[in-house]
Amino acid sequence: MSKPSLPQGMRDFSATTVRKRNFIFSTIKNVFECFGFEPLETPAMENLDTLMGKYGEEGDRLIFKVLNNGLNDPKNTDKAKEGFEKVLQGKSSSLLTERALKYDLTIPFARFVAINHGQLTFPYKRYQVQPVWRADRPQKGRYREFTQCDADVVGSTSLRNEVELAGIYHSVFTKLGLKDYTLKINSRKILSALAEICGGNQFLTDITIAIDKLDKIGIEKVKAELVQRGLNDSQVSIIEKYLGISGSNQEKLNKIVSLLENNENVNSGANELSYILSECLSYNIEIDFTLARGLNYYTGTIFEVKAPDTVQMGSIGGGGRYDNLTELFGVPNIPGVGISFGVDRIYDVMEELNLFPENLQIGTKALFFNMGENESQFAYKLMQPLREHGISCELFHETSKMDKQFKYADKKNISFVIIIGSKEIEEKNAVVKNLKTGAQENVGFGELVDYLK
RNA sequence: GUAGUUGUAGCUCAGUUGGUUAGAGCAUCAGAUUGUGAUUCUGAGGGUCGUGGGUUCGAGCCCCAUCAAUUACCCCA
Secondary structure, eight states, X not given: OOOOOOOTTOOOOOHHHHHHHHHHHHHHHHHHHHTTOEEOOOOSEEEHHHHTTSSHHHHHHHSOXXXXXXXXXXXXXXXXHHHHHHHHTTOOOTTTOOEEEOSOSHHHHHHHHHHHTTTOOSSEEEEEEEEEEOOOOOBTTBOSEEXXXXXXXXXXXXXXXXXXXXXXXXXXHHHHTOTTOEEEEEEHHHHHHHHHHTTOGGGHHHHHHHHHTHHHHOHHXXXXXXXXXXXXXXXXXXXXXXXXXXXXXXXXXXXXXXXXXXXXXXXXXXXXXXXXXHHOGGGOXXXXXXXXXXXXXXXXEEEEEEOOTTSOOOEXXXXXXXXXXXXXXXXXXXXXXXXXXXXXXXXXXXXXXXXXXGGGGOOOSEEEOXXXXXXXXXXXXXXXXXXXXXXXXXXXXXXXXXXXXXXHHHHTTOSEEEEOOHHHHHHTEEEEEETTTOOEEEEEGGGHHHHHO
16 A cells, blocks of 8 residues: 555645634634624535536536446446436536535525525525635645635625625734735626626626736736737727726726716716725725626625735635525525635735734643653542643653653643652642743642642 | 646755765654753664656666646636
């Protein structure tokens, strides 16, 4: 048997990492709860047809599909072969695979709402912190299994929701110490208006894909791509002006309205952004008309969070308003808006900027040295009251040299070691050494709890 | 799916135009110290040089294939 390995893009997390990740999780969850959101968990797998067609063509390809069981049963042979033929043609077939790992948290949430809308109290505010899977090529900041933290509100069209979700971003990133983040905002309505003026709605996707690349490939290549996608010169020149819009948020709004004048969508989108911005003055929000976001179910405001400029990382969060997500599952008229945190990328950014507090890595508070069998039995009894008081402590279970026991304590970042040998048992005193300061004191057995508290 | 880079000890890496028995630091283990370590000293273990072919008197080094990791494109958190 050769060395075992992990599937591509999947990771183990050891203690240090888990503690840091939990710090992020608990910060986010606390803020969600604080804003009145309630938790939801959905299964790792969904029916494949729940997910297919919801993320665009590229998204469909990245869904991890699960092979059906029992394909080797002789009575299923013909069906399995038929299904395999379809798969070879690039289609998916329920004869071969009818389940898939979830790709994000939003679609399973919509599916949940579609099933349970009769029981839910609207507006329904839920948060969800779970892993999702994508069969993407892994690279920096990109994994095949990663955790999303979503908060969504459904059953409310009020822009107060957008304001509050922006507030959640602000609150979480402030608490994490990531204050230099930028929240970018745009509206799908403005992008629609642009498309209507530049060749019609069927170009919406082409235009958004192209302009989204502006800061990566530059204006000339964007223009070339637009031409290649079928736009004419005057349309391209409007888009060039659109992309050239700069200034303060208010100036940008004024310019976009005058550029795309007399369009219902642009007025509506600009008014919405204007309202949100006026309510979020302290949140460091920046209008970015090139912001598009891939998922095609967004219809209104869209958000994206950019990491501080000092680190190279794509977006660490995003979201937006969708008017009709549950309609995909036969339940119309439930509008919603949501945001997501990319924990794995936030982790990478915080690690790079050294933002994790040091006290995260304290597990065991006190280590009792093993000074022999009798002494161990005595120490074991002394430990119990400490544990009942919530003081985490452990006894070294091997009779090793003190040198080794010290090293163990050091590696586990344990604050105190407690030495109880025959002399200490006789004198009813424990030797307590503080490893941070090097100081050591005799502490009566009865005073240990208070001393270590 | 496309392209670049990298695979040598548990970890981080040296390794000369191809030339004796492949090295270092850290880590591990054992001993100077049978009750005070992390910043003393000594020693030990540990490698089919990713895998499989080829060229050569001779390959860690050159060639081909393959696998894996990683980065970029596409797309995305």
